[in-house]
Each structure stands twice: as C-alpha cells, then as structure tokens.
Amino acid sequence: MNFQRGRTREEPEINLIPMIDVLLVILIFLMVTTSYAKFSELQINLPQAGGDATVAEAKPINVAVDASEHYAVDNQTISFNGVEALAASLKKAAGDQTDPTIVINADAKTPHQAVVNVMEAARLAGYGRITFTTQNQSK
Template sequence: MRRSRLLSQEQDDTEVNLTPMLDVVFILLIFFIVTTSFVRESGIEVDPPQASTAEVQAQASILIAISPEGEIWLDREPVTLAALGPRVVRLQAESPQSSVVIQADRASRSGRLVEVMDRLRQAGVDRIALAAQQPDR
C-alpha cells in the first residue's frame, strides 16, 4: 500500500505543467498582433517615373494608383473619381497620422493625376505625396 502511494506521487511530480508556457505564447501572440502595422496596397502594379530627388515616405499607409489607362485604384479595387474623396477621408479617419501617396504610372495622363489631386484637396486631404523612384546609379 505504501509503495503504491509513493509510485503515484512520483508520477504526479514528473508531469510537466504546460499552463505557464501557454500563457507566455498567448502574451507574445497578442504583442505581435498589437504591434504589427498593416499597410494598405493600391491593387495594381505601376511603373512610377524617376526623380533624382525622390525621398522615402515613412507614414504612407493610403496608396492610390493610377493605371496607364487612367483607372483609379484604392485598397485593391477600382474606384470612381467621384467616390475617391469620401473613401480616402474615411480611411484617414481610421488612422489620422497617415498620408496619401499617389502612384501614377509614367504612361498615365498628367490630367488624370491633377483630377485625383484636386478631388482629394476638395475632400479636405492635405498630406498628399507623389510616388517616384530614384534612378539607378
């Protein structure tokens, strides 16, 4: 009888308690979810013009793309010029520190770019940048 009690105590002592390890894993998971920044994409690939004075934009989280055909893309879907302003205002309300970057293809019309910029300014968006790539050196 005494021997069976000792055996059962030894078996209880050798079990590994996984609860603290699971707690740490969940805390790390929550940390990574909270600290991850989500970048919105425009939805299409564009070939931006080159500029030797191009600078990297740190807080560019709202991307608008203008295709060579003049289509406007926002958040991976095409959008009309009339709907562009309200949608960008809504996206900026979600993250107030974000800026808007327009990625116009080098083959797109400059008139379309001016229309997009004008529509954004009418909607009250004041931080607008144009995407360009630095020339290969």
C-alpha cells in the first residue's frame, strides 16, 4: 500500500544557519579563552646613519664577578657596599659617556644575586645596554 501516492517527495537540504551559529559560538569561546601574553620589551637604542656625522666608539665598562662575589670594575677591585655604591663606581668608570655598554664577566659558579646586583647598579646609574661574556665549550 502506497499512502504517499499524491504527495511529492521533498529533497533533503542542509540548513546552514545552525552550523553558522555553532561556528560563531566556537569562535567566541576561542577568543575568550585565549591568553594574550605580554612580553616585556627590551629598550634598544638603534644606531642612526648619517653621511657626514661620525660617532666616536664608546669604550665598554667591564665588570667582573667571581664565584666568591668579589667585584671588579675595569680591572679595579672594589668592595661591595651595596648596589648604590656599585652604581657610583659604574658612573665613575663611565666618565663623560652618556650610555656605555656594561659587559658582565661572571664566573660560572657566581651566585645569581651577584649578577642581578650588577644589573641593578647599571639600571640605577641609568645605563640600559648590558651584555654578558661567555666562552665556547671545548669538545
């Protein structure tokens, strides 16, 4: 028995509206749950190029720290009396330079705090260009 003799059969169709709704909900979920990490940026003073101007090459300030936390600024041993005193020693070594490069030569077994002390002293002195000295491993 065919009860659907007079009816025409409807073709199945895909309804896109619920699929779009689901995709929008997923998109909103991803936007809300994504964490946006802010990384602190280093302040870098980029060199400027000029045809006529010549820039005098700055002399770096070498700060050495050994494993027993003895400090030396430009090969002159200083006693560590605090970060402020170390900052004053850096300013004295810089002379008339406005932003010299601080080169930290730390022993491999130097405590982390000693290196941080040098970095903090450079910050207090107003010097932002800091670099570290390393050596290659011999195999």
